[in-house]
Amino acid sequence: MVNHLRTxxxxxxxxxxxxxxxxxxxxxxxxxxxxxxxxxxxxxTSGLGRFFLDSSPVLAGVPVNLKNYDYHGFNFNALTDDSxxxxxxxxxxxxxxxxxxxxxxFDNELGTSRVTGQKEFYIHEDASESDTLIARVSGKxxxxxxxIYYMGPPNRIFYFYDQFIELYNASADTVYLDxxxxxxxxASTIGADNVTYIFQFPGEPVIGREYPVAPGSFVVxxxxxxxxxxxxxxxxxxxxxxxxxxxxxxxNSQDYADTDNPNVPNLDNLKEGHRLDFMIALGSDVVLxxxxxxxxxxxxxxxxxxxxxxxxxxxxxxxxxxxxxxDAGWAGVGAIKYSGQSIERIEPGFDTDNSTIxxxxxxxxxxxxHHKYPND
Amino acid sequence: MKKITYLFxxxxxxxxxxxxxxxxxxxxxxVMWRTLWEMQNMxxxxxxYNGREGNLTSLYxxxxxxxxxxxxxxxxxxxFGGMFETFRRLNERTRLYAAIDFRNTHHQNxxxxxxxxxxxxxxxxxxxxxxxxxxxxPLIDFFYSQDFTDRLTMGLKINYxxxxxxxxxxxxxxxxxxxxxxxxxxxxxxxSSFFMDAWIRRYRVRSTFEAVKEFQDxxxxxxxxxxxxxxxxxxxxxxxxxxxxxxNLGSGLLHRKAESPFSMYVSxxxxxxxxxxxxxxxxxxxxxxxWQSSYYEGLTWIKYDYTTVAMTVFGQYCxxxxxxxxxxxxxxxxxxxxxxxxxxxxxxxxxxESSSLSLSLRAGNFKYDYKDYLSREILSSDELSWRGSIxxxxxxxxxxxxxxxxxxxxxxxxxxxxxxxMMRYQIYxxxxxxxxxxxxxxxxxxxxxxxxxxxxxxxxxxxxxxxMR
Numbered sequence: 001m002v003n004h005l006r007t008x009x010x011x012x013x014x015x016x017x018x019x020x021x022x023x024x025x026x027x028x029x030x031x032x033x034x035x036x037x038x039x040x041x042x043x044x045t046s047g048l049g050r051f052f053l054d055s056s057p058v059l060a061g062v063p064v065n066l067k068n069y070d071y072h073g074f075n076f077n078a079l080t081d082d083s084x085x086x087x088x089x090x091x092x093x094x095x096x097x098x099x100x101x102x103x104x105x106f107d108n109e110l111g112t113s114r115v116t117g118q119k120e121f122y123i124h125e126d127a128s129e130s131d132t133l134i135a136r137v138s139g140k141x142x143x144x145x146x147x148i149y150y151m152g153p154p155n156r157i158f159y160f161y162d163q164f165i166e167l168y169n170a171s172a173d174t175v176y177l178d179x180x181x182x183x184x185x186x187a188s189t190i191g192a193d194n195v196t197y198i199f200q201f202p203g204e205p206v207i208g209r210e211y212p213v214a215p216g217s218f219v220v221x222x223x224x225x226x227x228x229x230x231x232x233x234x235x236x237x238x239x240x241x242x243x244x245x246x247x248x249x250x251x252n253s254q255d256y257a258d259t260d261n262p263n264v265p266n267l268d269n270l271k272e273g274h275r276l277d278f279m280i281a282l283g284s285d286v287v288l289x290x291x292x293x294x295x296x297x298x299x300x301x302x303x304x305x306x307x308x309x310x311x312x313x314x315x316x317x318x319x320x321x322x323x324x325x326x327d328a329g330w331a332g333v334g335a336i337k338y339s340g341q342s343i344e345r346i347e348p349g350f351d352t353d354n355s356t357i358x359x360x361x362x363x364x365x366x367x368x369x370h371h372k373y374p375n376d
Numbered sequence: 377m378k379k380i381t382y383l384f385x386x387x388x389x390x391x392x393x394x395x396x397x398x399x400x401x402x403x404x405x406x407v408m409w410r411t412l413w414e415m416q417n418m419x420x421x422x423x424x425y426n427g428r429e430g431n432l433t434s435l436y437x438x439x440x441x442x443x444x445x446x447x448x449x450x451x452x453x454x455x456f457g458g459m460f461e462t463f464r465r466l467n468e469r470t471r472l473y474a475a476i477d478f479r480n481t482h483h484q485n486x487x488x489x490x491x492x493x494x495x496x497x498x499x500x501x502x503x504x505x506x507x508x509x510x511x512x513x514p515l516i517d518f519f520y521s522q523d524f525t526d527r528l529t530m531g532l533k534i535n536y537x538x539x540x541x542x543x544x545x546x547x548x549x550x551x552x553x554x555x556x557x558x559x560x561x562x563x564x565x566x567x568s569s570f571f572m573d574a575w576i577r578r579y580r581v582r583s584t585f586e587a588v589k590e591f592q593d594x595x596x597x598x599x600x601x602x603x604x605x606x607x608x609x610x611x612x613x614x615x616x617x618x619x620x621x622x623x624n625l626g627s628g629l630l631h632r633k634a635e636s637p638f639s640m641y642v643s644x645x646x647x648x649x650x651x652x653x654x655x656x657x658x659x660x661x662x663x664x665x666x667w668q669s670s671y672y673e674g675l676t677w678i679k680y681d682y683t684t685v686a687m688t689v690f691g692q693y694c695x696x697x698x699x700x701x702x703x704x705x706x707x708x709x710x711x712x713x714x715x716x717x718x719x720x721x722x723x724x725x726x727x728x729e730s731s732s733l734s735l736s737l738r739a740g741n742f743k744y745d746y747k748d749y750l751s752r753e754i755l756s757s758d759e760l761s762w763r764g765s766i767x768x769x770x771x772x773x774x775x776x777x778x779x780x781x782x783x784x785x786x787x788x789x790x791x792x793x794x795x796x797x798m799m800r801y802q803i804y805x806x807x808x809x810x811x812x813x814x815x816x817x818x819x820x821x822x823x824x825x826x827x828x829x830x831x832x833x834x835x836x837x838x839x840x841x842x843x844m845r
Binding site: 025027028030031032033034070071072073074090092093094124125154156314315316317333334335336337338339 | 699
């Protein structure tokens with residue numbers, strides 16, 4: 001018996017000795033906060049040749065912002081030097097977006113014009129220490145989906161019927177909404193081939209001139225154009241919004257219970273058998289705006305008719321639902337359901353076809369105005 | 377009486393040693409009861425325990441009102457539980473001890489932290505709620521000691537515990553913690569008065585945290601260090617977990633002669649512990665960070681134990697060297713060095729067979745140097761620490777015994793406290809009565825913590841009732 005116990009003890013001792021030789025990690029030689037990055041800021045002069053006949057201007061004295069998206073509160077700012085370069089040091093590793101938004105004084109007919117641009121990149125041991133950032137004099141012109149409010153107000157009754165989509169005319173010309181369509185898209189494999197909802201403005205597509213949008217103006221498309229602050233009682237929806245004065249309202253004529261504000265014109269549902277209002281998901285979804293030449297949703301929306309597409313998701317590891325040709329990224333990372341948050345372009349109409357870059361997350365919606373310019 | 381005196385005596389000499397999931401110092405209520413399995417950490421030392429065989433059943437409770445506490449710690453803590461212990465000498469060479477402790481800990485008004493001990497790790501998790509956390513679970517201990525020959529004694533200790541915690545807000549946070557801890561040790565009598573010790577300890581702790589938010593998405597932050605956090609993707613349910621893995625190796629040399637009042641001991645311990653933190657679970661993992669700690673300790677004491685007086689002089693040196701790296705980029709985000717050195721003297725005067733007066737005093741230095749490369753903070757401190765105590769045990773009648781004592785201690789604190797130190801004033805009293813076969817031992821501890829530079833104070837009391845048969 002004693003021999004057995006002795007063997008047991010020795011065996012367990014040896015087992016622990018071997019077990020204890022656990023593999024410990026080598027201490028890395030790289031430290032956080034020691035990385036550097038140099039950006040050369042170039043101006044994209046394509047389409048602006050008549051202003052820059054000889055050479056592209058050097059963007060000197062332009063503030064550049066780096067924001068780290070791995071950690072909260074890591075923003076770095078510096079000015080470009082005389083050669084249009086900017087240097088950052090003592091940076092932690094991470095996923096970053098570099099951005100430029102500056103009213104640059106050009107010495108030609110452009111005068112002082114806004115220069116904007118963004119670039120996403122990673123900083124780590126093996127990443128390049130130098131990079132380029134292409135800035136544009138303005139965003140791409142045209143009618144844009146400028147804001148999507150889909151998260152619903154803070155509430156405990158799952159209320160999200162105060163959703164709205166805001167459009168913005170970022171062109172120098174008046175555009176017309178006649179016959180345009182607004183779609184909610186499902187996961188698409190080729191172009192925009194998976195239409196979930198399709199609602200249309202009245203009027204004749206492309207040639208209609210009844211519903212103009214002036215340059216620099218906003219258009220609010222409400223799911224229900226009512227005052228949502230009081231709709232369920234003052235205690236439950238105090239942080240919602242009043243959409244009584246929305247410009248348009250989604251009304252499904254096949255849904256007899258859908259709210260219809262008689263003072264607000266409607267976009268109507270085109271999809272047969274669809275009996276829901278224009279409700280978009282609180283987690284991730286895709287919203288599409290097209291000129292209305294193609295309303296045959298069965299085979300998808302023709303690419304050449306698409307005006308703007310925005311994909312959003314609250315997850316940074318989201319797998320894209322649409323091709324990068326339509327939207328290279330997605331907006332709304334970090335958005336919280338029933339928080340009153342909204343996504344809006346960082347500047348009115350700012351569009352690089354990458355919603356990750358173009359949009360920012362707002363704590364409260366801004367129907368009919370831009371968060372940076374609330375008094376405009 | 378001898379047992380209770382011994383228990384408190386050990387308490388006063390050495391700092392409390394917690395198990396893997398018990399509170400770190402001052403996080404909640406430090407459990408001040410010293411039971412056999414806590415004081416005899418080395419299983420082979422168990423041989424020297426001269427307590428009475430039998431069963432001990434205890435009920436205990438306490439409350440800490442922490443007016444001054446760190447941000448992510450509770451405003452108050454309530455503790456209660458029950459423990460059953462049994463000790464047997466199976467024969468001349470074999471001893472066995474087993475215990476089960478079921479402990480409930482309630483953290484009141486815990487701000488944001490989804491953890492029981494937010495500051496116990498360099499990588500921690502928080503959400504956005506303030507509420508009450510309830511932790512409970514069983515802890516099982518098993519000791520076994522065997523003399524194989526006249527010269528060799530070996531011991532085995534197994535500690536196993538599980539605990540779950542639930543935050544009682546409409547946004548729920550749940551924790552689950554599982555620890556397993558095994559120590560094997562040996563003492564070899566090299567020649568007549570010299571003994572050689574060796575031990576090895578291996579432990580693992582797995583902690584999982586889940587934040588669930590009804591109606592809205594849960595918002596969890598992963599703290600990298602104590603100043604920088606990463607907001608995790610919101611979701612209706614967010615899972616995080618942490619795994620701790622460590623070992624200790626130690627050796628010691630004891631000089632003890634049966635007929636001599638002098639004895640002397642010197643030991644050295646080293647250990648390594650690694651921790652990783654993940655968002656998600658092992659099956660769907662996303663590494664958030666890793667930190668590793670190396671630990672060194674040297675301990676020595678000399679004791680003179682005569683019939684009416686016993687005197688102990690001891691010295692201890694501990695050194696920690698920690699570093700952490702971010703999970704995604706494999707770069708060092710923090711380094712921490714800590715050293716503690718202190719020495720002391722203890723004096724026991726025996727008036728009669730079972731009455732004694734004990735005095736102890738220790739003083740030392742606590743030093744740390746913390747570098748956070750993400751937040752670019754360098755924090756260091758060099759503080760004096762000391763403790764003095766007096767204990768009196770009386771046995772006026774054969775069936776009755778009293779124990780009273782008091783202590784004053786200056787406790788240096790880490791940078792997370794924002795203050796350099798606090799003073800702790802503590803009194804306790806124990807009473808033992810043996811009407812028949814059973815012995816009843818109610819006891820009470822009260823302590824007052826006074827943080828330096830603050831007008832707030834913390835109160836802490838604990839009460840315990842033991843029945844031994």
